[in-house]
Amino acid sequence: MLKYTIKRFLWAILTLWAVVTITFTLMHSIPGDPFAREGTMPEAVYNNLQRYYNLDEPLIVQYGIYLKQIAMLDFGPSLKSKTISVNDYIVNGFPVSLHLGLQALLIAVTFGLILGVIASLNRNKWPDYISMVLAIIGISVPSFILATFLINYVGVEWGLLPVATWKSWSHTVLPSISLAMMPMAYIARLMRSSMLEVMGQDYVNTAKAKGISRSMVILRHAIKNAILPVVTVLGFIAANLVTGSFIIEKIFGIPGMGEMFVEGIFNRDYPVILGSTVFYAAILIFLVFVVDVAYKFIDPRIKITGEGQ
Amino acid sequence: MRKKWLGLFGLMLALMLALAGCFGGEEATNEEAANEEETTEESGEGATEEEASEGEKILRLNNSSEPGALHPGLAEGTHDSWVLNHIFEGLTKKDPEGEVQPGMAEKWETSEDGLTWTFYLKDDVKWSNGDPVTANDFQYAWLHALDPNVGSTYAYQLYYLAGGTEYNSADVENISDEELQALRDGVGVKAVDEKTLEVTLATATPYFLDLTSFYTYFPVHQATQEANDEWYTEAEGYVSNGAFKLTEWNHKQDITIMKNENYYDEGSINLDGIHFTMIEEESTTWQMYRNGELDYLYPIPQDVIGELNASDDPEFNIASDLAIYYYNFNTEKEPFNNAKVRKALSMAINREDLVEFVAQGGQTPAYAVVPSGINDVDGDFRENAGELFSQDLEEAKALLQEGLAEEGLDSMPEFVILYNTSEGHQAIATAIQEMWRKNLDVTTKLENVEFQVKLDREKAGDFEISRAGWIGDYVDPMTFLDLWVTDGPYNDANWSNSEYDALIETAKTTMDTAERMDAMHQAEQIIMNEMPVMPIYFYTRPYVAKDYVTGIYDPINKYSQFHYADLQK
Numbered sequence: 001m002l003k004y005t006i007k008r009f010l011w012a013i014l015t016l017w018a019v020v021t022i023t024f025t026l027m028h029s030i031p032g033d034p035f036a037r038e039g040t041m042p043e044a045v046y047n048n049l050q051r052y053y054n055l056d057e058p059l060i061v062q063y064g065i066y067l068k069q070i071a072m073l074d075f076g077p078s079l080k081s082k083t084i085s086v087n088d089y090i091v092n093g094f095p096v097s098l099h100l101g102l103q104a105l106l107i108a109v110t111f112g113l114i115l116g117v118i119a120s121l122n123r124n125k126w127p128d129y130i131s132m133v134l135a136i137i138g139i140s141v142p143s144f145i146l147a148t149f150l151i152n153y154v155g156v157e158w159g160l161l162p163v164a165t166w167k168s169w170s171h172t173v174l175p176s177i178s179l180a181m182m183p184m185a186y187i188a189r190l191m192r193s194s195m196l197e198v199m200g201q202d203y204v205n206t207a208k209a210k211g212i213s214r215s216m217v218i219l220r221h222a223i224k225n226a227i228l229p230v231v232t233v234l235g236f237i238a239a240n241l242v243t244g245s246f247i248i249e250k251i252f253g254i255p256g257m258g259e260m261f262v263e264g265i266f267n268r269d270y271p272v273i274l275g276s277t278v279f280y281a282a283i284l285i286f287l288v289f290v291v292d293v294a295y296k297f298i299d300p301r302i303k304i305t306g307e308g309q
Numbered sequence: 310m311r312k313k314w315l316g317l318f319g320l321m322l323a324l325m326l327a328l329a330g331c332f333g334g335e336e337a338t339n340e341e342a343a344n345e346e347e348t349t350e351e352s353g354e355g356a357t358e359e360e361a362s363e364g365e366k367i368l369r370l371n372n373s374s375e376p377g378a379l380h381p382g383l384a385e386g387t388h389d390s391w392v393l394n395h396i397f398e399g400l401t402k403k404d405p406e407g408e409v410q411p412g413m414a415e416k417w418e419t420s421e422d423g424l425t426w427t428f429y430l431k432d433d434v435k436w437s438n439g440d441p442v443t444a445n446d447f448q449y450a451w452l453h454a455l456d457p458n459v460g461s462t463y464a465y466q467l468y469y470l471a472g473g474t475e476y477n478s479a480d481v482e483n484i485s486d487e488e489l490q491a492l493r494d495g496v497g498v499k500a501v502d503e504k505t506l507e508v509t510l511a512t513a514t515p516y517f518l519d520l521t522s523f524y525t526y527f528p529v530h531q532a533t534q535e536a537n538d539e540w541y542t543e544a545e546g547y548v549s550n551g552a553f554k555l556t557e558w559n560h561k562q563d564i565t566i567m568k569n570e571n572y573y574d575e576g577s578i579n580l581d582g583i584h585f586t587m588i589e590e591e592s593t594t595w596q597m598y599r600n601g602e603l604d605y606l607y608p609i610p611q612d613v614i615g616e617l618n619a620s621d622d623p624e625f626n627i628a629s630d631l632a633i634y635y636y637n638f639n640t641e642k643e644p645f646n647n648a649k650v651r652k653a654l655s656m657a658i659n660r661e662d663l664v665e666f667v668a669q670g671g672q673t674p675a676y677a678v679v680p681s682g683i684n685d686v687d688g689d690f691r692e693n694a695g696e697l698f699s700q701d702l703e704e705a706k707a708l709l710q711e712g713l714a715e716e717g718l719d720s721m722p723e724f725v726i727l728y729n730t731s732e733g734h735q736a737i738a739t740a741i742q743e744m745w746r747k748n749l750d751v752t753t754k755l756e757n758v759e760f761q762v763k764l765d766r767e768k769a770g771d772f773e774i775s776r777a778g779w780i781g782d783y784v785d786p787m788t789f790l791d792l793w794v795t796d797g798p799y800n801d802a803n804w805s806n807s808e809y810d811a812l813i814e815t816a817k818t819t820m821d822t823a824e825r826m827d828a829m830h831q832a833e834q835i836i837m838n839e840m841p842v843m844p845i846y847f848y849t850r851p852y853v854a855k856d857y858v859t860g861i862y863d864p865i866n867k868y869s870q871f872h873y874a875d876l877q878k
Contacts, residue, residue, distance in 0.1 A: 043478075266760070
């Protein structure tokens with residue numbers, strides 16, 4: 001077990017190193033200069049800036065400096081902001097993105113499951129149609145359109161909730177709903193088909209034949225089994241929600257990490273691009289590592305290579 | 310299998326709970342904020358927390374982005390300067406009419422040759438911490454910005470000082486500390502005593518006084534900088550000398566500045582404070598303005614500007630701006646090396662239509678490169694010179710044929726308009742493409758690239774026509790005209806004309822206003838005859854302000870200023 005864990009850990013470190021190296025190479029190979037302005041700045045100023053940020057060193061030296069920095073968990077300064085370092089960006093931005101993502105996940109799972117169950121239990125009746133129409137809307141309407149709609153009606157016309165910023169819980173409602181709609185619709189459809197399949201199984205019929213009440217059959221037997229396919233995609237959905245909320249963060253003026261990442265790319269802010277990529281990669285690699293080790297813990301038959309399912 | 314899934318589910322649930330647990334504190338904070346908000350909402354509809362809880366007058370704006378640096382020497386761009394202009398003050402400041410007025414300095418003298426300026430500071434000027442503002446604070450700040458080890462982008466704004474360029478350009482890796490110190494000592498700024506600052510310029514600069522109200526020329530509190538060289542990154546411990554002081558800064562979220570009780574003219578400041586949010590999405594901020602969450606808004610979404618303009622909305626204002634939107638011709642590429650071809654293309658577009666139906670922001674069609682609003686010897690520089698060319702399709706066609714013939718071409722080859730990704734730039738480029746096709750039977754392609762890539766391509770000369778814009782740094786025709794001197798750093802058209810260069814040199818060095826204005830009029834005429842750049846329109850700054858906001862003033866080269874604003878609710 002210990003050997004397996006160590007081996008997995010070393011693989012994780014190696015993967016992270018590969019991500020850093022590839023991102024570093026790609027970033028420096030795209031055209032564009034972080035200090036380019038409309039017109040050119042005097043050469044001396046440009047040279048001073050290059051020297052200040054070590055960009056006058058050969059790439060290999062810059063790479064070495066960066067590896068050393070991240071080994072110390074220091075992602076360096078931002079080239080565009082002299083006020084916030086990349087570490088500050090992450091420390092301030094990630095909890096916000098995480099909060100938004102988890103709140104959206106909660107909404108998506110709760111309402112997705114409810115809609116899916118209602119639809120399956122009322123197959124080809126009006127609750128089924130309504131649920132599935134909602135699901136189709138959720139899947140086909142892009143989140144930014146929904147966000148604009150919610151801002152305009154719920155925020156401005158009806159004055160029920162604030163339009164933007166991230167100050168109190170009420171500010172989190174509209175962005176969470178906007179972000180949750182698509183995964184909610186997906187979960188609802190998945191849950192509906194899964195429920196329909198389970199409801200036709202022999203053990204459910206047996207339970208019914210034993211005289212167990214319909215609600216108990218649904219709760220104890222059907223939902224419990226039908227939920228498994230939803231659980232399998234939950235990790236993927238969660239990762240998407242936490243890392244993929246850029247457009248929602250932008251529309252609602254939320255100071256999360258998504259906006260920082262895209263701004264970093266537009267500005268050629270190398271440390272910001274590297275920092276956010278490495279940070280997200282580290283999280284994903286860590287989660288995979290945890291799951292791998294947990295698998296091994298749950299089922300010791302799994303071989304070190306990860307085969308033998 | 311089932312056991313495994315349950316195990317995985319359990320693991321994920323535990324992970325989620327752990328992550329959610331991280332919010333314990335934050336949720337509490339949010340709840341507190343929500344409670345606080347409920348309390349405040351009882352006492353004032355749509356009011357901010359600070360405002361309602363204490364009944365203070367807080368003006369609410371949007372600053373679009375997090376300032377890159379709230380440090381006079383390190384700042385660059387409007388997100389920094391809008392805040393800095395309210396919390397700092399230079400030797401001079403601008404009045405509502407845009408005229409230079411005494412700021413920290415009560416008076417000044419200049420030598421006959423225009424090289425030496427002596428500023429005398431007011432007696433009662435203080436920093437927000439109560440310390441007196443001294444001449445040394447200016448000397449210290451300017452030398453700090455010029456320090457080659459500091460990495461100040463706008464250091465070149467101080468190149469007007471004698472020795473400024475040399476000090477900032479020092480090859481620090483190959484010179485000794487003593488040599489660097491000698492260069493530093495050679496910079497033309499000296500605190501003669503606590504209240505007297507002597508400035509020596511490299512060459513006579515007639516618009517120097519205007520520059521002293523620019524943020525790179527603001528002072529810095531030396532003791533604060535020396536105690537903590539990151540003092541400017543947080544509100545805590547921040548020291549400034551303007552009408553307002555920085556009291557709260559939630560990075561990437563908002564900034565609050567409050568009236569500075571140590572400001573010498575505190576009695577004239579009506580607002581208790583200004584609250585800046587930092588939201589980039591224009592449609593969102595427009596909804597916040599509609600919803601009463603903002604009192605003033607700039608910029609406004611393009612489509613909204615058109616509607617507001619058409620409906621004569623009383624909250625809608627168009628302030629003039631000191632900026633031009635233009636296209637560069639790459640004068641080193643055939644056939645754009647031919648002035649007749651360039652001029653033909655420029656004369657064949659309808660700027661009135663572009664402004665009215667495409668840009669829709671109340672912009673002014675440009676038939677020259679210097680915008681209105683800059684003083685001439687008498688009157689306005691632009692009005693005195695008038696339009697330096699006109700839209701004339703017949704002449705454009707004739708010029709194009711002549712120009713092409715001179716280059717040995719039968720017809721205009723297809724070429725590309727390069728612009729940076731933006732709906733506004735695309736709309737203008739599409740309209741111009743169509744105008745050229747219709748009026749001159751010229752075929753063009755459009756290519757949009759990211760801003761940084763466009764800049765790279767321009768520097769490398771890898772373009773035929775490229776979109777550009779320029780915002781004046783100071784209120785003088787020179788801020789536009791010296792862009793196109795031979796080998797000038799801003800001359801992306803790569804154009805060269807010795808007569809033009811000589812006129813610019815004259816205008817830069819003479820202290821005789823009539824002579825320099827005359828030289829600049831001649832220079833502008835040359836550039837419009839040769840047309841290395843094609844002016845399209847002069848920018849404006851359309852903004853909205855609620856009817857209860859009074860006292861906004863709009864200096865021509867700055868965003869709206871709120872020093873004397875008030876809320877009459």
